[in-house]
Amino acid sequence: MCLVTLVIGITSCSKELVYKNMPGIYIDKEKLTARDSTAYSFAEKSAALMLDTIYIPIKISGEMSNTDRAVPLQANAARTNAIAGTHYQILSSVVKANELTARAAVLVKRTPDLKTRQLRILLEIVPSADFPLTITNTKTNSTYNGEPSASYNPGYLIKLTDQLLKPDTWDGSGSWFKYYFGAYSAVKFKFIIEVTGRTVWGDRARYGPDAPTSAELQIYYTKLITALYEYEKINGPMIDETGNQVTFPKL
Amino acid sequence: MKTYRQAILGISVVCLMLFSCNKDKGNYDLKPIHEIVVDQLNDGKEIEILSGDVLKLTPGVKQENTTNGTYKYRWYMYGDNYTPAIELSDKKDLDIKITAPIGGYTLMYVVTDVSTGITSTQQRHMTITSKYASGLLVLDEKASGGDISQISLNGDIYKDLYSAANGGNHITTPGSKLVGxxxxxxLDIQKPIFIFISSPGKNTVEIDPESYKESGAFSSLLATPPQSPVQLSDITGMSSGDPxxxxxNGKLQFSTGGTSTPLFQGALLGDYDLAPYIITTTAGGRENIPSQTYLITYDQKNGRFLWFAGFNVGSFNTYSTDMTNPGAFDPNNIKKQCVFSCYSNQYAYYNWLMKDAAGKMYFYQMFPISTQKAASVYLEITAAPEMSQATIFxxxxxxxxIYYVADNRIYLYDYKANSARMIYTFAAGEQITDMKFAVGRVPAYETEYRVLRTLDKIYIATYNGTEGKVNEFDVSATGDIGTPVKTYGGFGKITSMFYKEKR
Structure with a gap:
């Protein structure tokens, strides 16, 4: 008993441990549905939309500051073939004083060449005076056996086009794309957009303000199988770009 | 060890003594809250009121130790299925005309002391009924046009309700039908019965089931309406489930249901033109029918039965062509015109009457499976006088x-005996224009989940060239109808009747 008391006493007199702040900043991939990249297509948007903004969630490591700090987001020149100013513009953004998170804004522009090609913008955080610490990767909040279940690469790729692309989340878990429409093909997706008149689908056609309701999806599904039935009566099977027949699941 | 325990106990006692000397700094300067006391509504009794009547309630409100308090009042009600609140009044006493749909409600009265926020609430269950809630709807045609009257279950007659509710307008003639x-x-919106007027060459319209005011085009319930005129010939729900x-227009529209007003997603796919009868099936809650089909219809265009099972629009299905285990007939190869279909006296068997090109009549009975064994009974009808001329069944x-009509004569066809006999003849010159059973439409275990069950009354409408009448018969245990127990006159030519069961 005396020994324990002695140890406690000695420890309490030792010098305080000092935390040295080394601020860092990273893209908060926990907030992104598609963790490492997004395919952005103006073809899925209104024909009148010439500019749009993609927001990148940002988070800091280290202590909050009592002043605003610029987000050091840049495009990796070697791995980016979109032209700054022509196809995109990284807008100035800050982590506000006494805040841990921010949103960096990337302006993307609808140019004629996007009709025939897909361009890449690889965004990266670079060390700065405000954020000298380089964070090479981040880890998930979710854990497995006490360890983070995954880690993320530091960059974020925007694939920019005005062509119809496969929605990133088509095959995602719980995707209503997959449930109502089945396997993706470009021919099928074009048919879906023509029949439904809908170009914006949101995350997995299920989540977020851009997603259709389940009642809307049931109506879309009905319109699609009816339109395909009518198409096939006149033209025979609809064949996609891979030579497969376009079909919809039997629900 | 003993010494150690004693030391711990001693320290604990000292601590307790020290805390017991601590001054209690709590504020116990309590004041009475002056509760509001509100009289029970309607003296604590259930409120029953007719739709359209004025509800007056003047409950006493008192507050302890207060004489001139300032209060806020709120009267509101919500339906038995927790429908959204209907605000009624912000006055102390209730004096309001009740216009909500008939059904059960909870009436709420909340009194709030403005200065303290103290509230008191009283509630009472309330049933709104209507003299139009139940009975027989009669659509008749006069020189001025079609109209709807109602014969209530106690025999009271309310004439020309449609024109009264629709600014003097009348229903298109001739040949309009009531479908519901x-x-x-x-029930979520206190509207379990939907009623429509289907007129030849016109778009079908919906009418309010109690006021008979037109409430809109039937096509508004269709996500993709067909080309106008949009004509409804039959509509029914599942015995269980929401669809x-x-x-x-001859196609089967499908709705997943699930909402208080159905929205039809679209028509089932295929090359077909349906006879105007939908049979939704049941296993009665008493057996398991493997791979049960939910629905049976008859395709007039191709002379075959079609079935469907599912919860989304898909293709209409023909029956299996595997003939290794045949039924009484091939459901894919009937090649006759359907003249009538009805539910049978067995919950899982469904009746169809067919006529061939030569005018010969046939009886078919179907079971709700998709194989050839769905074909249960096939009869050539040889002993049913005048059946081939009948259009009313x-x-x-x-x-x-099955009852059927020829001119002024009523026959009763027994499909177990495969023969018919005449059971009643009206006076010469009285033409029978419609015939409807009193029916129950609420599927439940007790009713073997049938979507339609006939009761012990049958109504037969006649017309003698100047006056239409509704003749009410009691149906005996043998199916005989005797003579009319009541006759209601003064109508025009009655073209359609619809029975609303008691709610």
């Missing part, structure tokens, strides 16, 4: 019998 069904999810089916769900 029970929709369980409609609703409707035959519109009514099937019993209590006995294996």
């Amino acid at each position: 069904f029970f929709y369980k999810r409609g 609703v089916y409707a035959i519109v 009514a099937g019993s769900t209590k006995l294996p019998q």
